[in-house]
Amino acid sequence: MNAIITVIGRDRVGILAAVSTSLAERNVNILDVTQTILQSNFTMVMMVDVAGCSVSFKELAADLEELGRGMELSIRIQREEIFDAMHSV
Amino acid sequence: MINQKDILSTINMIEQQHLDIRTVTMGISLLSCCNEDAKTACENIYDKICRYAERLVPECEDIETExxxxxxxxxxxxxxxxxVAGASKTDDYVTFAVAMDRAAKSCGVNFIGGYSALVQKGMTEADKKLILSIPEALASTEYVCSSINVGSTRAGINMDAVALMGRIIKETSEKTADRDGIGCAKLVVFCNAVEDNPFMAGAFHGTGEAESVINVGVSGPGVVHSALKEVSGQPFDVVAETVKKTAFRVTRMGQLVAIEASRRLDTPFGIVDLSLAPTPAVGDSVARILEEMGLETCGTHGTTAALALLNDAVKKGGVMASSSVGGLSGAFIPVSEDEGMIAAARKGTLCIDKLEAMTCVCSVGLDMIAIPGDTPASTISAIIADEAAIGMVNSKTTAVRILPAPGKGVGDTIEMGGLLGSAPVMPVHPESSEAFIARGGRIPAPLQSLKN
Incomplete structure (x- = not known):
């Protein structure tokens, strides 16, 4: 099952490293990453495969949110289907 | 991979523009619960509701997370x-409401609808007993919602029921006077009620429905409002197109959630209701959408036309996004639940007469309107009759959910809290409708041709 992780906040050193480490620890495979600076905001969008994830989706979402809080970032994970449904016919 | 801009726009809709699924409502048939003994019937009701809906809340919470x-x-x-209650030999129908309330609490839902009767043509003994028990039932339960259908395009309007409902609304308000008459917020009087409505207080599970079903109501006034800000000053064709596109996206999300909930709960998917349902939160108001179209305050001249466009465009956009559309499907204009409506009513621009005109072009009716506590029952009945006539003649659903404010008058406000919001008490015409309501009988069904 694919999911989209979005990371939004102030740019700093080590965001990508921290997020990808956390994902690797939970056996989440990163499929694609894009990142930009939008109006001085760091914005990263990641597509991941959570099929082999070692924790439940709920725990993964909570862990990522917690990680974000520590770095003053908003990190959320959502199943891919919601974006597909809303933006493609 | 999906476009980054699209991903961020969805997140912005959820975080900044109050996009949400307003309700996932499970409809459950209780016809199999009938029993001559009321106590057994109530046990059957409690057991069946809990059996079907026990996983509703946890599964929905998982969907929210994922x-x-x-x-x-x-x-x-x-x-x-x-x-259901008609099969039991009892005059005490309140026990049925209590059984519903208990089941709602056990399942962790926030409302249960269906303390209802359909009396558009006439009343059975059971209908009468149920209607007479409404004030007590709503005062002694927390989550139970009640609705009565008093008219339809095919049957006309049952004016005896209309007269009775005026008195019942007054009594319900008085019985919950210590809480600003909150009982009336859980009581709706319909014309052309629908069987698959997921929204409260008017939801019930019709007899034409399956054993159980999942219906979903979407929301998104804030999203529509934000989209319209982008096309400021442009012609109405552009406005309509913008609303349609937005409604499409919002409804696709509703459809996705409905299918997912249906799968997880192993319950057939019923409908997605395409209603724009506001909340009292700033940025989640239908009135502000109308104002965005160029009206200084909602309720001024032009409001009905603006609402007609909005309501139609929401349906056009939504209908292609869902495999099955139903329920009420239209823009809601509940005064107390809409920050912009509250402001317009406080200012005096939005009055009951204008709201009545607005209900001709949108769903659903005079909704969550506070009126002075000393309003005569016959005036409330006459308000219901007017609204039912609009529904009957235009073959649409209309409803009245009106809140006589105990001990309060024009200029006061009633506070209900949460999604029910707060409502400024609005004036009603002081001239009497007493003799009109006293006539009783039935207003015949209207002609379906020669439409003008």
């Missing part, structure tokens, strides 16, 4: 209780 979209309400609707 899709990252809030589901504000999880609710249950049941067979009109007069049909």
């Amino acid at each position: 899709f990252g979209i809030p589901i504000v309400n999880k609710r249950i609707s049941v067979t009109p209780m007069a049909l």
Whole structure:
């Protein structure tokens, strides 16, 4: 099952490293990453495969949110289907 | 991979523009619960509701987490209780409401609808007993919602029921006077009620429905408002197109959640209701959408036309996004639940007469309107009759959910809290409708041709 992780906040050193480490620890495979600076905001969008994830989706979402809080970032994970449904016919 | 801009726009809709699923409502048939003994019937009701809906709340919460979209309400609707209670030899129908309330609490939902009777043409003994028990039933329960259908395009308007409902609304308000008459916020009088409505207080599970079903109501006034800000000053064709596109997206999300909930709960998917349902939160108002179209204050001249466009465009956009559309499907204009409506009513621009005109072009009716506590029952009945006539003649659903404010008058405000919001008391015409309502009988069904 694919999911989209979005990371939004102030740019700093080590965001990508921290997020990808956390994902690797939970056996989440990163499929694609894009990142930009939008109006001085760091914005990263990641597509991941959570099929082999070692924790439940709920725990993964909570862990990522917690990680974000520590770095003053908003990190959320959502199943891919919601974006597909809303933006493609 | 999906376009980054699209991903961020969805997240912005959820975080900044109050996009949410307003309700996932499970409809459950209680016809199999009928029993001559009322106590047994109530046990059957409690058991069946709990059996079907026990996983409703946890599954919806999991969907919220996985899709990252809030589901504000999880609710249950049941067979009109007069049909179930009618089989029991008892005059005390309040026990049925108590059984519903208990089941709602056990399942963790925030409302249960279906303390209802359909009396558009006439009243059975059971219908009458149920209607007379409404004030007590709503005062002694927390989550039970009641609705009565008093008219339809095919049957006309049952004016005896209309007269009775005026008195019942007054009595319900008085019985919950210590809480600003909150009982009336859980009581709706319909014309052309629908069987698959997921929204409260008017939801019930019609007899033409399956054993159980999942109906979903979407929301998104804030999203529509933000989209319209982008096309400021442009012609109405552009406005309509913008609303359609937005409604499409919002409804696709509703459809996705509905299918997912249906799968997880192993319950057939019923409908997605395409209603724009506001909340009292700033940025989640239907009135502000109308104002965005160029009206200084909602309720001024032009409001009805603006609402007609909005309502139609929402349906056109939504209908292609869902495999099955139903329920009420239209823009709601509940005064107390809409920050912009509250402001317009306080200012005096939005009055009951204008709201009545607005209900001709949108769903659903005079909704969550506070009126002075000393308003005569016959005036309330006459308001219901006017609204039912609009529904009957225009073959649409209309409703009245009106709140006589105990001990309060024009200029006062009633506070109900939460999604029910607060409502400024609005003036009603002081001239009497007493003799009109006293006539009783039936207003015949209207001609369906020669439409002008």
